[in-house]
Amino acid sequence: MTNKPTVVTCGLPYTNGLCHLGHLRTYIPGDFYVRYLRRLGDDIVFICGSDNHGTPIVVTAEAEHTTPRAVSEYYHAHFDEVFKEMGIRFDRFGMTDDPANHRRTASIIKTLIEKGYIYEKTIQQSYCPNCKRFLPDRYVEGTCPYCGKHARGDECDQGCGRHLEPGEILDPVCATCGTKAELREQKHYYFKLSEFRDYLLAYLPTLGGTINARNYAIGWVENELKDWCITRMMDWGVAFPGKDAEGLVTYVWVDAPIGYIAFTEEWAKAAGSSWQKYWCDGDRVHFIGSDIIYHHCVFWPAMLHGAGYQPPSAVVASGMVTIDGQKFSKSRGYVVWTKEDYLDKGLPADYLRYYLLAYTSHTRELDFSWKEFQARINNELVNTFGNFANRSMTLVWTKLGGVPEVAAEQEIFDEIAKTLHSVEASVRSFEFKAAVDGILLLAGYGNSYISNAAPWKLIKEDPAKAAQVLKNCLQIVKACALLLQPAMPESAQKLWGMLGYTDKIEDHSIQDALVPFENTTLGEVKPLFARIEDKQREELEATLAKRAIEAQNKAAGKTTMEAEIDPFLEDIVTIDDVTKLDLRVGLVVKAEKVPKTEKLLRLQVDVGKEVRQIISSIALDYTPEEMVGKKIVVIVNLKPAKFRGEESNGMLFAAGEPASLLIPLRDVAPGTRVH
Numbered sequence: 001m002t003n004k005p006t007v008v009t010c011g012l013p014y015t016n017g018l019c020h021l022g023h024l025r026t027y028i029p030g031d032f033y034v035r036y037l038r039r040l041g042d043d044i045v046f047i048c049g050s051d052n053h054g055t056p057i058v059v060t061a062e063a064e065h066t067t068p069r070a071v072s073e074y075y076h077a078h079f080d081e082v083f084k085e086m087g088i089r090f091d092r093f094g095m096t097d098d099p100a101n102h103r104r105t106a107s108i109i110k111t112l113i114e115k116g117y118i119y120e121k122t123i124q125q126s127y128c129p130n131c132k133r134f135l136p137d138r139y140v141e142g143t144c145p146y147c148g149k150h151a152r153g154d155e156c157d158q159g160c161g162r163h164l165e166p167g168e169i170l171d172p173v174c175a176t177c178g179t180k181a182e183l184r185e186q187k188h189y190y191f192k193l194s195e196f197r198d199y200l201l202a203y204l205p206t207l208g209g210t211i212n213a214r215n216y217a218i219g220w221v222e223n224e225l226k227d228w229c230i231t232r233m234m235d236w237g238v239a240f241p242g243k244d245a246e247g248l249v250t251y252v253w254v255d256a257p258i259g260y261i262a263f264t265e266e267w268a269k270a271a272g273s274s275w276q277k278y279w280c281d282g283d284r285v286h287f288i289g290s291d292i293i294y295h296h297c298v299f300w301p302a303m304l305h306g307a308g309y310q311p312p313s314a315v316v317a318s319g320m321v322t323i324d325g326q327k328f329s330k331s332r333g334y335v336v337w338t339k340e341d342y343l344d345k346g347l348p349a350d351y352l353r354y355y356l357l358a359y360t361s362h363t364r365e366l367d368f369s370w371k372e373f374q375a376r377i378n379n380e381l382v383n384t385f386g387n388f389a390n391r392s393m394t395l396v397w398t399k400l401g402g403v404p405e406v407a408a409e410q411e412i413f414d415e416i417a418k419t420l421h422s423v424e425a426s427v428r429s430f431e432f433k434a435a436v437d438g439i440l441l442l443a444g445y446g447n448s449y450i451s452n453a454a455p456w457k458l459i460k461e462d463p464a465k466a467a468q469v470l471k472n473c474l475q476i477v478k479a480c481a482l483l484l485q486p487a488m489p490e491s492a493q494k495l496w497g498m499l500g501y502t503d504k505i506e507d508h509s510i511q512d513a514l515v516p517f518e519n520t521t522l523g524e525v526k527p528l529f530a531r532i533e534d535k536q537r538e539e540l541e542a543t544l545a546k547r548a549i550e551a552q553n554k555a556a557g558k559t560t561m562e563a564e565i566d567p568f569l570e571d572i573v574t575i576d577d578v579t580k581l582d583l584r585v586g587l588v589v590k591a592e593k594v595p596k597t598e599k600l601l602r603l604q605v606d607v608g609k610e611v612r613q614i615i616s617s618i619a620l621d622y623t624p625e626e627m628v629g630k631k632i633v634v635i636v637n638l639k640p641a642k643f644r645g646e647e648s649n650g651m652l653f654a655a656g657e658p659a660s661l662l663i664p665l666r667d668v669a670p671g672t673r674v675h
Helices: 021-038 055-063 068-085 099-114 193-206 211-223 252-271 275-279 290-306 338-345 349-358 370-400 410-428 432-453 455-461 463-484 489-498 510-514 534-555 560-565 575-579
Strands: 006-010 044-050 092-095 118-128 140-143 150-152 170-174 182-191 231-233 248-250 283-289 314-318 321-323 366-368 583-593 601-606 611-616 631-635 641-643 646-648
Touching (some): 006 252, 006 275, 021 044, 021 283, 021 314, 021 321, 021 338, 021 349, 021 432, 044 068, 044 252, 055 068, 068 338, 092 099, 099 118, 099 252, 099 290, 182 231, 182 248, 182 290, 193 211, 193 290, 211 290, 248 252, 252 275, 252 290, 283 290, 338 534, 349 370, 349 432, 349 489, 370 432, 370 455, 370 463, 370 489, 410 463, 410 510, 432 463, 455 463, 463 489, 463 510, 583 611
Parallel strands (some): 006 044, 006 283, 044 092, 283 314, 321 366
Antiparallel strands (some): 118 182, 231 248, 583 601, 583 631, 601 611, 641 646
């Protein structure tokens, strides 16, 4: 427990699209962190809201013949509903277009102007002669001046990922009508970000949170720090204060993070509390995606420092999300929509919460697949956690007829205390997978304990010993329920009721896991978790595959009828393209699992003149023992690649899922070319 007040925020969802699985990579860990530490007694306020300004929302509003405010309200309500259904509970979920944020943004900007950190500058800005307007941000496309890739006006989204200032993009064209843009003079206001270089280089090494956020920001500041244009020529946004700023609004990345403060003000007013208690005297922890690190670790702390506010205490940046090994992409169909694809299918919110927390370390890439989702739910929740809890409580009823009147043994309390210590340490260091793994380890300990003790046999030979074993198990189940609640609140409450409690589990401290189990009767005992069956998983996979096919057909300009006639997605190739591939028969001479991975095998393959190392994601379908001695088809003129730090010099071929390897039907020598 820490007595220091803390405000925890999550990056604001942008209100021009629906909630998808990538969003939840930030919000569920944030919710878990807040729930856990609150139940240790920490004073935390949990703040978020929707990001309502910027050109994408205006573009959406224009396309739908409505107003940006109407678009923002629609998607704001959507995110608010989905977050609640997913068990994500903010103390305040505000809107950046509400009056509180307009006031706080204007106040901070005025302070920065008074302190000399904002200045006026005339620049060359893209202008569309056809649309007759200046082209801020998403209204203009062109070439990135740094890497030469196609880019949008505010960011090189297809290449180096750099933030682009107004006027920087090369060969600008209007994103609306495609007309070549003209360069015209326009007055804007700049924040003197370059003056904060020394401050940031001193501050960033002290920043808490995840190392990826800290290191990325330090590298960014060390390499380059330019002054930052903080105005746009638009009608939608927070009006930039000043008599000479007519027609200019504040850049969205200025007013959006200020929303954290404004939303805290709104919460404090309603709760009768003080926002300064958290923003001036406490800690400030931001949960964000890794794509907005420099906004939160460079722009935001510089702006806060310049205006006399405290900078973030910690920035927790999550790794990116992929879908079935493919880059997350709405346009290519590699997306899982939280409402449509998950909640509306009747899947429990707790299952997805568990998967996102337990799959991998918070800073690493998270690959989502329905197959892996099914495996983790069935193996870890159903077979380990649920099995232990159900067996323990069912045996109490069927073998003893009630809760035994003995105390749990000290070794059980010692094991629980060890778990409490390790899980708290993991949560406070933002190692959420390690925290959830620790909870499952306690359930695993209970599973091993009850299996080894076999109370169903003891009851005949030594009833007192059997009673002692089952009382020990009930103590472990109680501890597991209390520990599980921040990760899976609905499931933990159900388990709490089965243990005979009638109040809310969230009202109990995590430390109550060390309070002896006191109930004399249990509630109705039912299986805590339901298996994900193959049929359901296949239906979910089919939905995702169909979406990808439709997206690729759309990109290729195919109609629905054409897609049905021609189901193949690849472009037509010539015989010359085919002959570029050097396919050979390879003999697997050695195979082993790649450490700390579930899907990867490291293969040593004899391809005739040499033995190649090939890394392949077939470990779920083939064991190393099965692979040794097998002849497979390998492409040998593929550029080397690295997977989890292991170099791969080739690729083998397989079809379907589970994977079916392509193999020669007759015995041929290693190195034989495939024609």
